[in-house]
Amino acid sequence: xxxxxxxxSDVGRWTGPSGGVPVVEQILKIVHLLVQIAIGLGTxxxxxxxxxxxxxxxxxxxxxxxxxxxxxxxxxxxxxLDAAYQRHPDRFVQKPPEAAAPxxxxxxxxxxxxxxxxxx
Numbered sequence: 467x468x469x470x471x472x473x474x475s476d477v478g479r480w481t482g483p484s485g486g487v488p489v490v491e492q493i494l495k496i497v498h499l500l501v502q503i504a505i506g507l508g509t510x511x512x513x514x515x516x517x518x519x520x521x522x523x524x525x526x527x528x529x530x531x532x533x534x535x536x537x538x539x540x541x542x543x544x545x546x547l548d549a550a551y552q553r554h555p556d557r558f559v560q561k562p563p564e565a566a567a568p569x570x571x572x573x574x575x576x577x578x579x580x581x582x583x584x585x586x
Contacts, residue, residue, distance in 0.1 A: 524566035531568055540565045 519525040530536055543565035551562045 522572050523568040526568050536568060540567060 514528075516527055516529045519527055523531055526536055526539065530539055547563040547565055551558055555562075
């Protein structure tokens with residue numbers, strides 16, 4: 467029977483199913499990977515919610531919609547479109563441009579009775 471100090475020295479030699487790589491090293495690699503994923507997601511979600519303009523939201527960010535900034539941004543967009551129309555009305559052959567509004571609801575799987583009307 468080995469002593470407790472001898473068994474503690476064997477910890478570095480424990481190997482997992484990968485054939486010779488110590489279990490502790492495998493665990494450290496997994497922890498390192500999880501930390502890298504957390505760092506990546508920590509930069510992805512702020513970009514996705516505050517910078518990325520979603521086509522399903524009429525090119526507003528989710529944060530704009532969530533915090534009620536849509537109408538202010540829409541007015542700014544409309545002013546820019548009106549100025550462009552005033553300068554070059556011939557570029558708009560059908561009608562004066564209108565700033566788009568996001569739909570009232572956005573669904574992944576809409577219920578059968580859901581109506582997706584734009585907010586006016």
